[in-house]
Amino acid sequence: MASDSRQSGAAEDAPNEGMSHAWRALRHRNFRLFFGGQSISLIGTWMTRVATSWLVYRLTKSAVLLGTVGFAGQIPTFLLAPLAGVVVDRIDRRKVLVWTQALAMLQSLLLAWLTLSNRITITEILILSAFQGVINAFDMPGRQSFMIRMVEERADLSNAIAINSSMVNAARLIGPSLAGVVIAATNEGWCFFIDGISYIAVIASLLMMRVKPETMHHHGVTMLEQLRQGWTYVAGSRPIRGILLLFALLSLMGWPFMVLMPIFAAQVLHGGPHTLGFLMGAVGVGSLVSALSLVVRRSVRGLTKMIPIAAAIFGVGLIAFGFSHSQWLSLVTMLVTGFGMMQGLTTSNTILQTLVDEKMRGRVMSYYTMAFVGMAPFGSLLAGALAHRIGAPRTVIVSGIACIIGSLFFWGRLGAIRRDMRPIYEQLGIIPRRETSPEEIPLDGAAES
Template structure:
């Protein structure tokens, strides 16, 4: 019986899949290939804008506190709006949602470019445009995560698509910051914003060229309040997702905001300039890319659960060590370690959640994932900026690392309960084989 069950569970692969190695199997889907191509170009521009914005704020103000404030302004709308956005994502055509978010993001980047290139930019305008981008992200992130299922069609390829998507993000993280450092050193931040604005054309075109099944779009009959409540009850009562999101929220609050202080490390601790900031972020991207590629070659989600606390501990140790370093080469090496731990935990968490969640709640669950990932970061950015101003950037980053290590220990203590609740779903999906009760075996042998 076990052999027959395995044969039914294994999805049939089309002939076109033979042209791809198993590690890149999600690229056999046309829609995902289009997304991969368009997004690869757009994400480089996005990372250029992130680096350029932080350097622009630091150049205008020379303030750690304002670096944290701008990051807070850009992320707090996501915290407030993401749960409502998740309901709308479950109600609407996810591709249309993404097209609109990309168009609005392009407008935001082009306005930022125009103001900077004409030397009219000030900190108040940066704050306002950051808030606008945060509002866009509140809809874009849950929409993007939920749309992955429609792009790959075969759910068996979903984990591979998530890993490839993470690899794409981190390749852009590697190229974008380094390119931004060179552009800023040669000209100014405005050209980074302009390149980003133009790069959105690629992802918008890829979305419009996709052929998405109409049946994948479902209209809801319940009210938004009821759907919001249903999503919250599912997330808060299901132990595996609740525990993953709690750890993710802690890391986003205490760990992720170290990026806000990178301009201070580049300029004051390592005595460099914009190119040093680019190298640090590039090293972070290399570590994250290595992590993402290690997940691409995985054949199953089995074993990923224990990687979450291990990754959080690696991330925390990397931060503590980075806070102690005064050497540029050592700091670059530690950014590799930090990037690896950060992305390993992020991608493993995303993959497990996407595997466990039912399709009718995907948008809402991924909106809470967005709250944990992006929504907690504004409070962390504000906290990091304030602590950096009060006790110094190095001590702040070290404190952040200790918090991540403590979170990893707590998650490890919950692994047994998490696995127990996950197992029935994994059995249903054919990821693990059902356990045969001992009583049944004894009865069989007696008969």
């Protein structure tokens, strides 16, 4: 195995000895490059998210327009994700990511120029948000599908996903807080500029990777036929279908609470951009704790039951946040909300990446993108409209109740989902092959190491 690693360049620079199992994916050179580049770029991404929300609210003071901008930025992902998944399965994934990062850099720099020159209007924000949504439709399935290429050894994939989530949430912690300081000192345009420059790091990391040329699997099959194959594969798998349906519900009803954060910061808690940064930072702390708790795991065994539990925690956090009118209590509830949100997101991603057939990886992850991001635009519109009619606090309370109902629905089908997962886990060597029936040997039991 050592000679293979030298040939691929995946783990040549860091020996296994002394590397904690919690960070074992970082022994792969390509993943270390990705980790370094993304750590820088994601801070800029979170700065832009906070700055965009605050800019829209500053220009319009409208909950409906906050939801509309969220819709414009995410609806292209919903419409294009299945096609993007086919493209990702037909084209070298590293090339896809280099192009998406370059276009995202252009989008951020355009936003910075318009804002810093005081030419920005809500129309231009909507157009550039939609452009970013088109980019994300290809970037997210490409990024998720490329993960296994960066670690190569499938046993390290779950650890890589957990480390990636930790990286995202460390950036979620730093980025919003930094954005609040920058906005208060100058204006939103400098956040966009910092984000644009930060993409250089991730583009450089992708170009420095040494990966073998990918073997594509279309072999003359049309894109339409591949699209149909992807849908049939997803619809025919009870575990994949169940996970995606739950997260489509959470994306529709739960995650759009983020677009209402400026309203909570300004109207409910009577604060400013610093308050918004603190709230977003609290979500980041909870999410980071969640991701780190998954980093130390040695196996995917035991994760399935965490999906509905995490959805319920997420819902409880949202309900408590809706009732809170105190800044310190709101920060605590955002910690809980962030923990539940990231626990469910990371565990579902890990399980999907473990179960999926390699030749279907891009298409399955495109449907994951639809469930995670694609349903959010409808949720953003719904959240904005509800907040306009019944207020932001009551809106997130309703959202939390919907998340708890979804978790109970998934829990009721957990036994059947485990039975369908068992043969795949046995084939991969995750659990031992046994003569006893699947009902008598649960996937998520006390025997987990």
